[in-house]
Amino acid sequence: MGFRRRFSAIITGPFSESKRPTHRPMSTQRKAVSLISGGLDSMLATQAMLDQGIHVEGINFFTGFCVEGHTHAIRKRDKAKPKRNNALWVAEQLGIKLHIIDVIDEYKDVVLNPKHGYGSNLNPCLDCKCFMVRKAHEWIEQHGFDFIITGEVVGQRPMSQRRDTMPVIQRESGAEDRLLRPLCAKILPPTLPEREGWVDREKLFDFSGRGRKPQIALAKKMGIEDFAQPAGGCCFLTDAAYSSKLADLWQARGERRYEIDDIMLLKVGRHLRPRPHFKLIVGREEGENRFLEGYRKQFTHLYTTSHPGPLVLLDGEADSEDLQLAARLAARFSQGKNADTVRVELHEKGAEQRELDVVPLTNDEIPVEWYL
């Protein structure tokens, strides 16, 4: 693909004598960790540092909400062509190591109690960025790295990448001026790596705003031809449909909390809430059904036996009338939807399995409000 790989080079000054901060000899190669999202911007920022002879390793945080990979893995129609993990792919193109860090548990506090609030959906972008840079800062301290880089661009995102929020991230993450944004560094105050001459500020960039033209031009110049196109945000929390399902979950439970299984299940199947006290998760095809099967033990579940149909999980509490309704809905989503009766096998949590013969609901009997 005509991409140039850079390998380690030794940086040789010039350092300003008066400001030499550290114990290291001048010829020591400086090390940066780069927040790799899988998109173009972090790729460009990283390449810019490699071009300046910095040793760069990538870091990628898995929050549980990331768009990467898994929903594609669940759905069968994508199975023949599993989606690549863009962060890994980017790291490979750049020729850098990548550390993927599971932050699922710690990230809950970011989603549940964002100090700076949410964006247009349940995306706590500013708190999220502070959190990730803070984790990266902890990482560089543990691993003896010198600074952190991100692909942020001033004015690119309405919440986390505004001129006035950029310093907030530096401050609240604790990274302070060890956080360098190569793509817009020239319009921000000089950071430690620039002041110390580890990085030549003149060779950094002054990108701002939402336009993508400078990035595309830079990619071309760097020989980067193949990259993931940015699609809104980097996680499901920017997705309106996903956020409304999450909000529904909190409302139904009467408290704001989640487990990893909850947020995974929100990505799978149709979700319908016919009554405030229970909802149904209906597999849409074989891959989803297989995924939902892994949750059978934890949930009351049902499926049609007289006709092929989906696996349906019931989340919440249901009395016999509710179970009847759930069975009629399961029948509706089966191939027996037009049959007079459909047989449904019901596995109620903590009870013997039993069979119900039900009349499938008609489309008109399912109010749109039931769909989450």
Added chain:
Amino acid sequence: MSHHQLDARRLLCPMPVIRAQNKVQELAPGDTLLVTCTDPGALLDIPAWCRINGHEVLEAGVNEDEEVLITIRVGG
């Protein structure tokens, strides 16, 4: 040099990669690790992770239960 196993079934990507990465960190160069996954994405992701981080994939494939089996030799 020892052989190890990791059960990453029912985990969705990138969790199998993260588990493999964390396990490899505990192992010595030359050790081998057999990772079993159910997410077909692991067949791309784990070898990519190995290439990036200097480990060798000795074998990668899918068994009759559609489980992905990947054997890694830890690099130096």
